[in-house]
Amino acid sequence: MPELPEVETIRLALEQRLIGRRVTSARLHRRDMLVAPGDPPGGFSRAHSDAPPKRVRRADLLQGARITELRRLGKQLAIVGENSVLCVHLGMSGQLLLATDKKPEPLGHVHAEWRFDDGARLLFRDPRRFGGLWTFASLQALREARWSRLGPDGLSLTADQLRVALAGSRRPVKGALLDQKLIAGVGNIYADEALFAAGVHPSRPACSLTSPESTRLAREIRVVLARAIKAKGSSLRDHMTPDGARGAFQLAHKVYGRGGQPCRVCGGKLQAEQIAQRTTVSCPACQR
DNA sequence: CACCACCCCTGGACGC
């Protein structure tokens, strides 16, 4: 569920709370949620998953490091320390939660936790475990190993960047928007919302968009993502800010999750179908 | 290379 706006909301909150703080200790409860330098490619097998809670290598999980910045590309977040970088991917159900109280809450599925020099605690929780943690020696290493595989960030997507991404592809434009190699950060919610706002039907072949349509779609992608960030994201099930607040953008969804209901613009019946293995909702009248 | 089907995983919604 966390797409670009949810991750950016988390980034902004952590930036306020963590920059300048030093990690005094870190714990990893599930070894298979972390991929460290030197680990076999593809991460750890689930066979490691029953290992008891353990301390990790000092260089891993930012131990001892002061946090200097928080970066994001698409749906991925980088917590940058003095001597190492932790890349967090939240997958479907991942959360980063801040807790200041002494008593640990009875929260399940907490796979890693950090303690900071001001007493703050940061928890990485991910019930469905589609997410994960990756450690790197530097931001440069993260860029080379992971972020180089991502397309341009959706929040600043230009019309030209979108035209390049869609060029020569006959797959449905919805599928192209979801492909992180082409555009980073757009998931099922914001793909549907941006396509609706742009008046483009999700099943249109990507390369069939006219130049004005691409320009409009790129703008609507930026706008819908920016509006969602202002609302602190869409809280449908799992998303919340590190401080436990819910986002409000789900109230502004025009098509996502509304199959069969009336279009908020024309009143016609919204259509739900499977496109690129994702439930896709659109308005047959408003989107061409 | 382009694209698609499948799989990973758990909790919540829903039907009986």
Next chain:
DNA sequence: TGCGTCCAGGGGTGGT
């Protein structure tokens, strides 16, 4: 109330 079934979906992998 409780149990079974289905569905949500990002992204990696392997097949066409």
